[in-house]
Amino acid sequence: MIRIGVDLGGTKIEAAALDAEGAILARQRTASSKNYVGMIESIRDLVAAIRQQTGAGPVTIGVGHPGSINPRTGLVRNANSSQLNGHALDRDLEAALGQSVRCANDANCFALSEAVDGAGAGEHCVFGVIAGTGVGGGIVINGRLHEGGGLIAGEWGHTALPRPSADEVPGPDCGCGRQGCVESWCSGPALARDHERMTGEALSADAIAARAAGGDVQTRASLERHAGRLARSLSTIVNVLDPDVIVLGGGLSNLPGLAADLQARLAPHVFSDEMRTRVVVNRHGDSSGVRGAAWLWPLEQRP
Incomplete structure (x- = not known):
């Protein structure tokens, strides 16, 4: 049985076929349509191309998408x-x-x-972090995705920044309509905004990281503030969920040394006499979207 995963993004749609061991047999990409019907047709065509490329018979199909499906109405909500x-x-x-x-x-x-089969393989409880254009997360317990009754489990990006200082209140406006959310402080655009707020200089998150690597004092300070806020935010996840491992993903996971920095910063904020949760960088990178979508169908389950 071949499993096909589809990663439905804002700029591209990618599909891949995985065998039983998780090896990618084929993959296809296309630009993401700006209208809904076009998206459906693109996914249909990608799956057909993957089927033809692999010569697959019966397949399972999983799709990863922005937002969540309301279990009461069956309709997508909160998708960027x-x-x-x-x-x-x-x-x-x-x-x-x-x-x-x-x-x-x-x-x-x-x-x-x-x-x-990534950086959290073999662990009982894994919290996956997406930190890039936005901030999101997912929970896997004993190899099974935990989505919650309303299918919103893991949406830590829209919780409030913990233990804010006086100059962090009420916090920046967030896309969800509130102020001071983790996403409004810890995303890539948020890092850029914070740097501009403190220095008057407009730089992207990548540019900030590059200058900091060269020893620039102001950009290093911006990364320090960002790491401190991210650590405070993740400490709430550790205190509530107590995961074995936190896996960092998204564009900001590529910041040099971020995982080790967060590991060291978390301990003072965690309600325990020791910090046992590991913080690691992802193994599969951009491929994790299609791989995870394919794994929505476990081996023992068939459509």
Whole structure:
């Protein structure tokens, strides 16, 4: 049985076929459509191309997407690819593909990929972090994705920044309509905004990291502030979930030394006499989206 995973992003859609051991047999990419029907058709065509390339017979299909599906209405909500919101993505895909499809939030797919055969393999409880344009997360316990009753488990990016200082209150505006969310402080754009707020200099997160690597004092200070806020935010995850490992993903996971820095910074904020949760960088990188989507169908389950 071949498993096909689809990563539905704002700029691209990627599909890949995995064998039983997790090896990628084929992969295809296309630009993401700006309208909903175009997205459905693109996924249909990608899956057909993967089938043809592999000569696959029966397959399972999983799709990772922004936002979540409301279990009451069956409609997508909170997706930053707004053309998805208000649509029955899973049902429409099943109609287009002619078979059962499993859908999950893209951060959940990242966490599942890293828990199954990535940086969190073999651990009982894995928390996967996406820190890039936005901030999200996913929870895997005993090899199974934990989505919660409302399918919003892991959405730590829209909790408030813990233990804010006086100059962090009320905090920046967040895309969710609130102020002071973790995402509004710890995403890539948030790092850039904070640097500009403190220095008057507009730099991207990548540029900040590059200058800091060269010894620039101001950019290093910006990265210090960012790491401190990220550590405070993750300490809440550790205190509530007590994961064996936190796996960092998204563009900011590439910041040099970030995992080790967070590991050291977490301990003072955790309610324990020792810090046992490991913080590590992901193993599969950009491939975790399609890999996790494919793993939405465990080996013993078939459509």
